[in-house]
Amino acid sequence: MRIALAGAGAFGEKHLDGLKNIDGVTVTSLVGRELAPTQAVAAKYGIGHATTDLADTLARDDVDAVILCTPTQMHAEQAIACMDAGKHVQVEIPLADSWADAQAVLAKSQETGLTCMVGHTRRFNPSHQWVHQQVKAGAFNVQQMDVQTYFFRRKNINAKGEPRSWTDHLLWHHAAHTVDLFAYQAGRIVDAHAMQGPIHPELGIAMDMSIQLKSESGAICTLSLSFNNDGPLGTFFRYIGDTGTYIARYDDLVNGKEEPIDVSKVDVSMNGIELQDREFVSAIRERREPNSSVVKVFDCYRVLGELEKQLG
DSSP, rough: OEEEEEOOOOOHHHHHHHHTTSTTTEEEEESSHHHHHHHHHHHHHHHHHHOHHHHHHHOOOOOSSEOOOGGGHHHHHHHHHHHHHOEEEEEESOSSSSSHHHHHHHHHHHOEEEEEEEEEGGGSSSHHHHHHHHHHSSSSOOOEEEEEEOOSSSSBBTTTTBBBOOOOOOIIIIHHHHHHHHHHHHHEEEEEOOOOOOOOTTSBBBBEEEEEEETSSSSSEEEEESOOOOOOOOEEEEESSSSSEEEEETEEEEEETOOOEEEEEESSOOOOHHHHHHHHHHHHHHHHHOOTTTHHHHHHHHHHHHHHHHOO
């Protein structure tokens, strides 16, 4: 399996770290915004080709699939370009930043029959996998999810503290994780409401947001998001159910009494990004639909589109 990665930034390197653990996978091309730093990352990971033009990579005959870790605003157009070039594609979350663009990507995937997967990492984190297994076994039913997504980003920087060339978004990026996960664990979302705080004068985005969701099972979800939070950073999930309470912090899980739950045997790795990439590679090899295919996560973007209308 010969893979190209577009987006040699902080998250792109997380994928490169995961891909090197998967047997039979070679990263053959790396695409970045600026050539010199892209070449440096390529040298670090032993990647033979580096470029600033995705079209150069898509024209190569040593690329079977592409992972897109590029700015959100490019995702839909680039995913379609990959499939037009005959390449399987995994596009990092979010699939798109509009309902119309999400629909266009789905249509292209159905037209080409190529694997098109979206990086909804929460489906792969061992912590959330463990909860999902309990739900599927009938041992746990979600009554409520309380989720906090908190960052401190009053300046346009990435996870490595470097300047970003694009602006992140609480609704279309960060809320997408929880909207999809809630539906994955509790059923299709049938009601959704959102409020947002003031728009940042320079970034042009809301820095604080509150979202309420209800699923077909009757479960509810309260999601708080902020770029103003100067404290513990990240996303923290509290599952309140009929047989217990669980708190997930990325790949780790505890119960309501903060007692650790061993999730080390849930999958072959404790790294959610690596597990996500393993699913992408396996789905292509086995010619099957992956978990978090564009079809399986598509309804998340319907909900985000409805929330965007509410926010005006």
